[in-house]
Amino acid sequence: MEVEIFHKGGVTFEAVTRGHKVICDQPAHNGGLDQGMTPPEFLLASLGTCAGFYAAQYLKTRSLPADGLHIKVVAEKATQPARLGRFQIEVAAPALDEHHQAGILRAVKACLIHNTLLNSPAIDIILTEPDEVAA
Secondary structure: OOOEEEEEEOOEEEEEEOOEEEEEOOOHHHOOOOOOEOHHHHHHHHHHHHHHHHHHHHHHHOOOOOOOOEEEEEEEEEOOOOEEEEEEEEEEOOOOOHHHHHHHHHHHHOOHHHHHHHOOOOOOOOOOOHHHOOO
């Protein structure tokens, strides 16, 4: 997996992968033009869409309806160091019996992003010159 990030001026960035592009920006009160989600909002979106994918797959493989499937992710900020300290994923699914409620919760907990956040990955940071970056 690879995503390239390009500075577009000010505090605006463009993320590109597989021909898809998204804009990341800050709200006006934080010096941005509010042209896109902030990095923490992208993280919440990543967690929520991953949870939604796993929930939808659970429903699909059991021929259960996915009508109204809706995921909401909320995070609380923490300090020292600055980070998101607590996440809550709310999954609204069609009426399910207790067996399938437990199953959809297991499926959502298997989400790649959920598991990544629970198990701190190694993060290497490498500084290069702009001409060394592949275009």
